[in-house]
Amino acid sequence: MNNVQVLQAKNAQLQGELRRFYRVANMSRADKTLRLAVKNARQMVEWRFRGDAISQRACLEMGMSRRAWEWGRALMMAARIHNGSDITETSFQACMEAINAAERAMKKHGLQPVMIRLPRWAAAQQRKQ
Numbered sequence: 001m002n003n004v005q006v007l008q009a010k011n012a013q014l015q016g017e018l019r020r021f022y023r024v025a026n027m028s029r030a031d032k033t034l035r036l037a038v039k040n041a042r043q044m045v046e047w048r049f050r051g052d053a054i055s056q057r058a059c060l061e062m063g064m065s066r067r068a069w070e071w072g073r074a075l076m077m078a079a080r081i082h083n084g085s086d087i088t089e090t091s092f093q094a095c096m097e098a099i100n101a102a103e104r105a106m107k108k109h110g111l112q113p114v115m116i117r118l119p120r121w122a123a124a125q126q127r128k129q
Helices: 003-025 029-050 056-061 066-078 092-109 120-128
Strands: none
Touching (some): 029 056, 029 066, 029 092
8 A cells, every 4th residue: 555545544534533523522513514614724824824825726736625725714704814815914823813713703603704705606505415
């Protein structure tokens, strides 16, 4: 087995463990969506402050799915650290604090601030699921 196959096998195993964790934790769909959006937003901030581009194409090349990119970007926009083109906040710590504050607010009030920032097809897909 080469490295790619080993990593794919480990990734599949971790995804299975995560699914079992969600079942045990009784997390709602909204909770799972928020958790993944926060994870993706944090990853994009890390990439940006490392010096990488966080355009959709760049993130796809680094292994992030299109939907994950859109949810992460929408969360950053809801947290007021992204203007639709790039991150506007100059401090890494301030970005993380804004994402954490947005996460706390959405746990209380729901995902509507993120949903309205998604393209129509993504929002329609979320409603279908």
